[in-house]
Amino acid sequence: MTASTVLQHADITRALTRISHEILESNRGSDDLVILGVPTRGVTLARRVAAIIQSVDSVVISAGALDVTMYRDDLAQNPTRATGPTDIPAGGIDGKTVVLVDDVLYSGRTIRAALDALGDLGRPRAVRLAVLVDRGHREFPIRADFVGKNLPSSVSERINVRLKEIDGVDEVTIG
Template identity: 50%
Template sequence: MNLKTKTVIMDENKIRRSLTRIAHEIIEKNKGTQDLVLIGIRSRGVPLAHRLNEIIEQIEGHKVPEGIIDITLYRDDLSSLAEQPVLNKTEITFDLKGKNVVLIDDVLYTGRTVRAALDAMADLGRAKTVQLAVLIDRGHKELPIRADYIGKNVPTSKNEVIAVLLKETDGIDEVLIKEKP
């Protein structure tokens, strides 16, 4: 489907400022970084988690444990994705028990991706708390899931798509609203 770019809602500087604010909010809410871990949801949650960890290191003087979670097998639309979905590895090398986990994703839309990540995490252990950080919350929830940390709220219509482009995956930092024809 060929989508037409409607508007650029965040550039590199706005993304950086949003992530810096989110990092400060995470540290403040958790009263520091003790027992704090970051887990990026594949795919664009991973570079965002890494960037947040870099900012936390600048503020606190040390990084926190960082992991990657793949939700492919936990999706409720798995059969409609592909006959043979591509599985990526979950990379969490630390115990979740007693940890304050911050799940990180690029866009919160229906809540189904986050639900799948929660299911995947449940197989890895029981965290003390689970918080959610997203760069964009676009509304239209189908599940009772909300983000604890939000870079930007962007009310959208159903015929609009949020495209998050990151240097690590796309060569540029931008958030766009695109329109379906």
């Protein structure tokens, strides 16, 4: 089966711009807002969202990274998973609205791990979730607050997000 492209560069940019505006509206501005990406591509998306928010609200928003590797419940099945850096912006997360950013929301296991990791770092006032693609098939009661594209798919299909900063091209494919 060949993969078909469902989002190209312009579509991804448009989706991230909409998500950024929705985050600002939901938070009533950028005060006490922390953007954290889940490695790998979630960090790149978080940086893009932070840049868009900065251009709209004229305030510096830095995006961080939240490595969830050691909080995953599937380490026994995937023991070779490498850990990545956790980079929390200055000021921490206590009392802030944290927006977790990831590329694809599938079972909810990664986000559950992210919530556990956040609990070890502090106590945010609220946690929101932004994803580029929501493909369904949840195993945990987790729902994204901000979604670029809902993409119903079968369990056998694979969603691939490629980003220019990592892969040289912006696209989302399914196949």
